[in-house]
Amino acid sequence: MCAMMIAVTGGKGGTGKSTIAVNLAAALAEDEDLLLADLDVEGPSDHVLLGTPLTDEEPINIMLPIVRYQACTRCGICAQVCDTGAIITSGDGLPVIIPRLCSGCRSCYLACPVNAIEEGMRTIGYTYRTKVPLDGDGRSLRLVTGMLREGEEHTPPAVIATRRRAFSERADIYVVDTAAGTSNTVSTAMDGAKLAITVTEPTPLGASDLDMILEVADRMGVEPWIVINRHGIGSDGLIEDVARRRGSRIVSRIPYSREMVDMYIRGRPIVLARPDSEPSVALRELAALIRGSA
Amino acid sequence: MPLEIAVASGKGGVGKSTVSSTIAIALSRAGRDVIAVDADADAPNLHLVLGVDRWDREIPHSGARVARVVDDLCTGCGACAQVCPYDAVRVLGDGRYWISPVLCEGCATCGLACPVKGAIVREEVTEGRIRVARTRYGFQLVSAALDPGRPNTGKLVTEEKDLARRMAGEDSVIVLDSAAGIGCQVVSSLAGSHIAVLVTEPTPAGFANMRRAHTLTKHFMMPAAVVINKFDLNPGVTSEIESYARENGMEVLGRIPYDDSVPRSMVMMMPHIEAFPDSEAAKALMGIGNRVVEIARDWKGWWFEHRPRKIEPYKPVIISPRRVKR
Numbered sequence: 001m002c003a004m005m006i007a008v009t010g011g012k013g014g015t016g017k018s019t020i021a022v023n024l025a026a027a028l029a030e031d032e033d034l035l036l037a038d039l040d041v042e043g044p045s046d047h048v049l050l051g052t053p054l055t056d057e058e059p060i061n062i063m064l065p066i067v068r069y070q071a072c073t074r075c076g077i078c079a080q081v082c083d084t085g086a087i088i089t090s091g092d093g094l095p096v097i098i099p100r101l102c103s104g105c106r107s108c109y110l111a112c113p114v115n116a117i118e119e120g121m122r123t124i125g126y127t128y129r130t131k132v133p134l135d136g137d138g139r140s141l142r143l144v145t146g147m148l149r150e151g152e153e154h155t156p157p158a159v160i161a162t163r164r165r166a167f168s169e170r171a172d173i174y175v176v177d178t179a180a181g182t183s184n185t186v187s188t189a190m191d192g193a194k195l196a197i198t199v200t201e202p203t204p205l206g207a208s209d210l211d212m213i214l215e216v217a218d219r220m221g222v223e224p225w226i227v228i229n230r231h232g233i234g235s236d237g238l239i240e241d242v243a244r245r246r247g248s249r250i251v252s253r254i255p256y257s258r259e260m261v262d263m264y265i266r267g268r269p270i271v272l273a274r275p276d277s278e279p280s281v282a283l284r285e286l287a288a289l290i291r292g293s294a
Numbered sequence: 295m296p297l298e299i300a301v302a303s304g305k306g307g308v309g310k311s312t313v314s315s316t317i318a319i320a321l322s323r324a325g326r327d328v329i330a331v332d333a334d335a336d337a338p339n340l341h342l343v344l345g346v347d348r349w350d351r352e353i354p355h356s357g358a359r360v361a362r363v364v365d366d367l368c369t370g371c372g373a374c375a376q377v378c379p380y381d382a383v384r385v386l387g388d389g390r391y392w393i394s395p396v397l398c399e400g401c402a403t404c405g406l407a408c409p410v411k412g413a414i415v416r417e418e419v420t421e422g423r424i425r426v427a428r429t430r431y432g433f434q435l436v437s438a439a440l441d442p443g444r445p446n447t448g449k450l451v452t453e454e455k456d457l458a459r460r461m462a463g464e465d466s467v468i469v470l471d472s473a474a475g476i477g478c479q480v481v482s483s484l485a486g487s488h489i490a491v492l493v494t495e496p497t498p499a500g501f502a503n504m505r506r507a508h509t510l511t512k513h514f515m516m517p518a519a520v521v522i523n524k525f526d527l528n529p530g531v532t533s534e535i536e537s538y539a540r541e542n543g544m545e546v547l548g549r550i551p552y553d554d555s556v557p558r559s560m561v562m563m564m565p566h567i568e569a570f571p572d573s574e575a576a577k578a579l580m581g582i583g584n585r586v587v588e589i590a591r592d593w594k595g596w597w598f599e600h601r602p603r604k605i606e607p608y609k610p611v612i613i614s615p616r617r618v619k620r
Contacts, residue, residue, distance in 0.1 A: 011337050013474035014307010018499070042475030043304050043506065045499035059611075062379070066615050081402045083359070099610035105379050105401035121618050123611035150509040151608035153478040155446065156399065160381055180306035180474045181336040183446030187396040188380065203560040205311070209337045216442040219396050233557040265497050265528050 004294050005174040007190040007222065010199035011209025013180035016229035017199045019264055020254070020283070021177035022049045024197070026134055026269040027287035029141040032173045037166035039189035040179040041125060041146035041158040051267025054128035054145055060161040062104030062154070064122040067095055071116035078108035078117060084154075103154045124152040127165045135272045142169065155185045163189070173294075182212040187220060195293065196222045197286075198248075202234035207242050214246045224248050227286065230256040252286040254279050296462040297593050298455075299469050299586070300333075300487035302510075304503030306474030308495045309523040310334075312556065313582065314471035315343045315565040317491070319431050320583025321590060327466040328433035329458045333451045333483040334473040335422060335438040345563045346435060349425040353457075355438070355450055358421040359400035363391045367413035374404035374414060395419075396443030421447070424454055426461075431565075434461065446473075448482030455486065467590055476506050484510055488597060489589070490518040491547065496531035504535070508542070513608040517600035518544050519589075521582055525549035543600060548582035550575050 008021040018040070025036040038046040047054050065078070065087075074093035086101035087108060095108075099122055109117045125148040133140045146162030148155060166174065178189040190196055196217045200206040210226065217224040224246075228239050231253035243250050254260075260279045263270040271280045271287075301314045311332075318330040332340035361382075363374070368390055375383040375391060382397035383404060393404070393414075405414040422440040429435050436458045438450050451472075458468050472483035484490060490511040494504035504520075511518040520539045525532045532549070539546050553575035559566040567576045567583070589596045 012307060012339070013337070014305065040475075042477045042480075043306070043499075043503040045305070045502070048499045048502060061613065064610075064612060081406065083399070083401045099612060100608060103379070103399065103401065105399070105403045106377065107402040107406055110377070110403060110406035118615035119618055120615045121613040123613070148476065149611070150476055150506050151481075151513050151610075153448065153481050155475070155477040156380055156397075160379075181334075181446065182442045183336040183440060184380075184397060184399065184443055185446050185475075185477065186336075187443040191381070191394075191397060201557075203557055204342045204563055205339045205560055208339065208342055212337065212442050216396065219443055220394075230557075233554065234561045238561070261527060264499075265531070267498065 003172055003174065005176060005193045006195045006197060006290060007176045007178055007193035008197045008199060009178040009186055009190060009213055011182055011213035012200065012206050015199045015201045015206055018045045018049055018177055020197065020199050020227060020229065021175055022046050023269045023271045023283045024287050025141055025175045027271045027284050028173055028291065029134060030139060033171050034173045034175065035142045035144065035166055035169055035171035037162060037174060037176045038145040039159050039162055039176055041148045041162060042155060042179055044145050044147055046143060046177055047130060047145055049264060049267055050132050050143065052130050052132045054130055056129040057126050059123040060125040060127060060158050061121040061123050062157050063106050064099055064102055064104065064120040065097055065108050066118045066120040067097065068116045068118055069094060071114055073114055075113065077111050077113065081107040081111040104157055124154060125149045125158045127162050156188045159185060159188045182216050187216055190220060190222055193222045196224045197227055198224045199227045199229050200239055201230045202228055202236045202239055204238055207238040210239065211242050214248055225251040227251060228253045232256045251289060252282055254282045296459065296466040296468055297590055298487040299467065299489045299491060300472055300483050301470065301491045301493060302472040302480055302483065302507045303474065303493040304476060304507035305500050308493050308500055310471055310493050311339045311343045312566055313491065313493050313521050314340060314469055316567050316579040316583045317586045318433060318469045319565055319567060320580065320587050321467050322431055322433045324587040326590065327463055329462055329466060329468050330433060330435045331454050331458050331468060331470040332435065332437040333454060333470050333479060335440040335450050335479060336446055338437050338439055340471050341435060341437050342563055343565055344429045344435060346427045346429055349427050351426040353424045354420050355422045355424055355453060356418055356420045358419055358444060359416040360395050360398045360419050361393050361404050361414055361416050363393055364413050364415060365390055367410050369410055371409060373407045373409060377403050377407040379403060399445050422450055424457060446477060446479055448478040451479050451482040476510055481510065484514050484516065487516065488593060490516050491521060492518050493521045493523055494535060495523045496525055496528040496535060498531065501531055501535055512602050512606040515602055515605065517597055519547045520544050521547050522549045524552040526551050543603065545600060547585050548578050550578040
């Protein structure tokens with residue numbers, strides 16, 4: 001089988017993206033060689049929901065320009081090409097780098113006509129790799145997590161570094177958990193996915209953000225599968241309207257359940273801890289649909 | 295100077311918009327001039343909570359750039375793909391190169407690496423808009439909408455804040471509903487605000503991400519107060535959050551019980567305190583709103599009392615060129 005990548009996303013925060021990602025991963029890992037990548041680097045929580053500590057830390061380093069002032073001719077080109085305002089020129093024309101604003105794009109390094117910029121690095125976060133044991137006979141799933149350092153603003157490079165670490169390992173199925181929102185933090189995580197599991201909740205807020213993430217999926221050529229989480233708390237009609245307008249399918253409705261909340265708090269995937277509960281049945285059906293689409 | 299209150303959380307979906315709308319309404323009912331700002335540009339929701347269905351003003355936001363390969367000039371050398379920090383450059387079946395507009399951040403790197411002059415151009419794109427509406431609760435809302443897949447820019451948030459500041463009077467209060475996460479948009483939301491309200495829920499993930507947002511407020515030397523939503527979900531984690539708040543000199547503004555009328559008020563597109571004013575959650579929310587009204591009366595005193603005791607600025611981790619492995 002050719003490796004398949006599935007992104008779990010949804011637009012609105014707190015709709016259950018991570019819960020569904022870890023449960024799908026746990027269900028699919030019983031029969032498949034699976035890797036789960038937590039690309040919500042601003043607020044990763046898959047390890048929390050799996051009740052596992054993060055291990056095997058590696059820094060995420062991006063390029064940081066360091067000016068060799070003895071070589072600098074004060075031409076100001078570096079500041080002109082910098083797209084993030086990370087280079088300002090002081091009164092005497094010498095460039096000053098503001099590390100926090102630098103995205104590490106290397107434009108200044110390439111543009112400097114006298115090679116007065118050297119390549120330093122800045123650690124913007126960390127990646128982790130954890131082997132998570134599942135119930136039963138020694139089965140486990142692999143988790144790769146990205147974590148942005150507090151105070152760092154450039155999220156996509158951290159997402160890319162985490163993706164690279166995840167995809168450097170072979171697996172049959174990669175499940176990728178994205179951040180909330182619809183910005184390029186999310187599209188960078190979704191890139192290359194065969195399916196986008198778009199998790200929403202039956203409220204106008206869920207519907208509005210779902211509409212935006214379906215637009216992103218459409219632009220990226222990724223097939224969206226809509227999942228209504230907390231089915232029963234609001235009105236499914238709102239989601240059905242969006243699905244109809246966008247020509248997308250609602251593939252699963254996962255009922256609201258207090259048990260799911262309890263398992264969320266205890267750090268145990270419900271499909272393993274309470275296999276007979278209503279949400280587990282719905283999640284396993286969804287996992288089977290995904291397996292069938294491979 | 296208008297008071298600026300930023301509502302943040304780290305984790306998404308914990309109730310930021312519900313708390314922000316309550317604070318704005320409570321301040322407005324208390325006679326304050328309020329401007330609400332929805333700073334979650336890539337998933338804006340505050341207008342839905344406040345029942346805004348038309349905008350009085352819409353201002354396009356441009357300035358972002360996207361790189362494009364000029365097909366006739368591209369020699370297919372692939373230098374652009376090698377340097378792109380965002381993995382946005384793709385080789386097509388016929389050997390030509392293409393830059394994905396939903397991945398490109400608009401830096402100049404590919405164009406600088408390209409050996410053919412003019413084969414990569416950067417074009418300005420509209421990346422969103424800023425909108426203003428008067429809500430039925432008497433105050434104005436400034437909201438932004440980012441086009442899907444665009445960089446999650448703090449610039450848009452900064453522009454919204456600038457507009458709100460121009461609309462504000464000396465004694466106004468700006469209530470800013472920030473995005474989830476701790477990235478660019480959240481940093482821009484917190485920068486320059488006076489008070490942070492951190493909304494959390496008693497789950498390990500909610501608490502962990504609230505602490506990450508709290509670290510950011512410390513970078514800005516901002517006092518932060520805490521709201522615990524659905525506090526009865528897990529008394530253990532609730533008391534951990536309360537201990538954390540105590541140890542860090544953060545006031546707990548209130549605790550909101552789990553209440554299944556909250557999603558119903560969302561379906562009605564009404565703030566919870568208006569839709570179900572007698573519910574337990576609404577009473578707790580109004581308690582929080584009224585506490586903020588009190589704080590806002592003499593916010594400088596409150597600020598001084600609750601500001602972080604230690605200066606903990608952001609420190610970049612820098613590796614010098616000598617130590618970078620080639």
